[in-house]
Amino acid sequence: MENEFEKVFFHIDLDAFFASVEQREHPEYKGKPVIVGGLPGDRRAVVSTASYEARKYGVHSAMPLTKAVQLCPEGIYVRGNYSLYSTVSNQIMNIFKRYSPYVTQISIDEAFLDMTGTEKLFGKKEDVARQIKQEIFNETRLTVSIGISSSMYVSKIASGLNKPDGLTIVNNGDEEKFMLSLPLNKVWGIGDKTLAHIKSCGFYSTKDIYEKSESFLTTLFGNNTGSFLYNAVRGNKSMTFNNQAKNPSIGIEKTFEYDLQEKYSIEGALFELAQNLMWRLLNQKVRASTLTVKIRYEDFETVTIQETFESAITTSDELYETAKKLFYKKYKQNHGIRLLGLTCSSLISSDDYFQTDLFAFDRSKKAKLEKTIFEMESKNPSLKVVKARLYENHKTQK
DNA sequence: TCTGGGGTCCTAGGACCC
């Protein structure tokens, strides 16, 4: 007899999402190796998603594109259409909402559905899972993989085991057995570094970890990682996924095809990043009082510098000037720059901001003007020319 | 093979306060 309070979580993951959307949009790509992330010749691109056909060549996510081209010269390479992926993602998230009021999206291509107590309404777990798959396929021509268990953490791992178009159910009570059957590299949350550390301590399987006490593990790996490992190998039901960040951030970064060497091009890049980032802040109706500047040098050494201000940054000029100031505090001259990034945090909604900051009135007008300009620009891209010319003037004044 | 871009969270050390 089934416990009325048994928790049921579905984790649903789209299969090779970006590549599958490309195959759907271009029927001639069907059955062929499709690689999303860049075109052959892009010097510093990496693979974002490889279709299952491409994976047979050994191509996978995060692989440098140059390597992918070597492994799979006959592949179909595309840079990707991210606004389309985002639209399709929303469409699928809306299908999920027909089945549960508790949908937790954790990235563009995956979500948890809390299906606790829905059996009377929709039927057995397995049947409803198949129905969701069918509905998604009918409406989007895409396939998903589903993992089901009473633990979010276990469901998340289960959905990845029988891809593509998979369905993996771990019955209530079998979570521990399931975790103990997995190799260490399938344990979500153990990356390369932690895996190497774990192995260097003589643990080669989830069972090796399972046999140790929590205090032993925390002594060896620190409080956090130790407790995590202890609970993970037990498929602990209290391990949840939460999509509300404590200090959310919005950032933008760019790796340059060729390292930047000159002040002129560095400042130009910072200017453009500031423009684009402010556009995103305005769009999301937030202001930020913390700014982080990230610099990655030609040798891949990466440094950041961050400052929190008493009042929020309101315009892209302010963002640019602030970014430049932080940048020069850290910058090592005569080192080529491979990447620059700007990240805003300590976000507050712009409504709150303009209500609480007594000095904001004047800047509020400026910010609103800027938002109007951004909106005009996005409707009419040729207006960007004006901004470019503004920047040319800006540079010659220096 | 020479390593994207978007995020989140953790840790360690220093500053500062009582």
Add this chain to the structure above:
DNA sequence: TCTGGGGTCCTAGGACCC
């Protein structure tokens, strides 16, 4: 002379995930 203990906030760096 040779240096408390606890709490909190901030910063820089790093691990991890998709």
